[in-house]
Amino acid sequence: MKVAVYPGSFDPVTCGHLDVIKRASKVFDKLIVGVLKNSDKECFFSPGMRVDMINMLDLPNNVEVIAFDRLLVDFMKDNGAEILVKGLRAVSDYEYECQMAWINKKLMAECDTFFVPTSEEYAYLSSSIVKEIARYNGNLNGLVPEELHEIIKTKMEG
Numbered sequence: 001m002k003v004a005v006y007p008g009s010f011d012p013v014t015c016g017h018l019d020v021i022k023r024a025s026k027v028f029d030k031l032i033v034g035v036l037k038n039s040d041k042e043c044f045f046s047p048g049m050r051v052d053m054i055n056m057l058d059l060p061n062n063v064e065v066i067a068f069d070r071l072l073v074d075f076m077k078d079n080g081a082e083i084l085v086k087g088l089r090a091v092s093d094y095e096y097e098c099q100m101a102w103i104n105k106k107l108m109a110e111c112d113t114f115f116v117p118t119s120e121e122y123a124y125l126s127s128s129i130v131k132e133i134a135r136y137n138g139n140l141n142g143l144v145p146e147e148l149h150e151i152i153k154t155k156m157e158g
Contacts (some may be wrong), residue, residue, distance in 0.1 A: 003080050004030070005031075005081045005085065006020060006032070006085040007072055008034070009050070010050050010054060011044055012045060012131075012151075013144065013148070016064045018145060019118065021063060023058075026098070032079055033066070035065060035068070036067075036069065036072070038150075043099075051067050057145050080110060084104060086116070088115050094115070097115075101113035112154065132157075
């Protein structure tokens with residue numbers, strides 16, 4: 001069984017993330033969306049809330065969402081995964097993600113990284129941009145799944 005992990009902070013999950021999830025789920029028997037607590041980022045939503053928001057969406061049956069706060073390769077080993085899924089928006093993403101792929105391979109020899117270029121319509125999209133737009137009560141249509149609009153707006157107001 002081919003198990004892959006798509007890691008990220010998903011703060012919040014965007015339509016671009018969901019696009020990668022749906023496309024990668026067609027390639028692997030099981031796709032684990034790993035919601036990480038990134039020590040370099042201060043997230044707006046708690047890991048539990050980010051997991052809940054992703055689980056609110058219409059996900060393929062072979063997708064599981066799990067929060068984690070340890071080394072990615074340790075999370076992968078604990079979940080029987082040997083493949084990482086990484087979405088790429090631009091060449092700059094590729095350079096950074098190659099470095100990460102190499103270090104993950106160094107830490108876990110059987111780890112391979114599967115790059116998924118973003119769909120063109122989401123190439124500009126990031127969670128940071130979504131938060132900035134929401135902070136100023138901007139239109140979130142096409143940026144995040146509609147089911148999450150009110151949750152994000154309410155959090156921004158609070």
